[in-house]
Amino acid sequence: GESVGLHLPTLSVQEGDNSIINCAYSNSASDYFIWYKQESGKGPQFIIDIRSNMDKRQGQRVTVLLNKTVKHLSLQIAATQPGDSAVYFCAENANAGNMLTFGGGTRLMVKP
């Protein structure tokens, strides 16, 4: 079936560097994408979202890029901080209300 997946299970970066987390999706009907951050033992926390009519959206220290041609989504975190250490999930919504399909997750580890 259609799914959302990630290329890298673990990403280790130096504090202050930029981080890039990638995600591939296969449901061409998806029109809304979200990045979530999940810390250990907690529920997912919304980071940033993007609709399919956009290819880039920026937030505070975070940028999401969407390439519909190759069905690829990425999350860029600028000046990565120790507090950014967590598991990051991409999720997609294919016109199903608030129901989401999640990718496999990437663990971001920030080295001091």
Next chain:
Amino acid sequence: GAVVSQHPSRVICKSGTSVKIECRSLDFQATTMFWYRQFPKKSLMLMATSNEGSKATYEQGVEKDKFLINHASLTLSTLTVTSAHPEDSSFYICSAGLGGENTEAFFGQGTRLTVV
């Protein structure tokens, strides 16, 4: 943003007993809520869609008689794990959204269930 509260955050129960997990939308009404299950170091897997005033819609492979869902009001959905087994031990997470054109989902804090 909207707040979704989940209770309890952690529960330990004996095999064969039932456990109820609550999911509440605190500052908005949710006609639809979603229940996810997450195994260690794995992603969230949708279990079922909880619909206010009607039966829940279960994903393939999820036993509806084992995971009872009740959505009796616009602010509360409950998930009851019946006759719990150790393999039911997992992290259960609910989400809800404002609906309509607002597709953002808000998540509860999750419930860590351990069946011994």
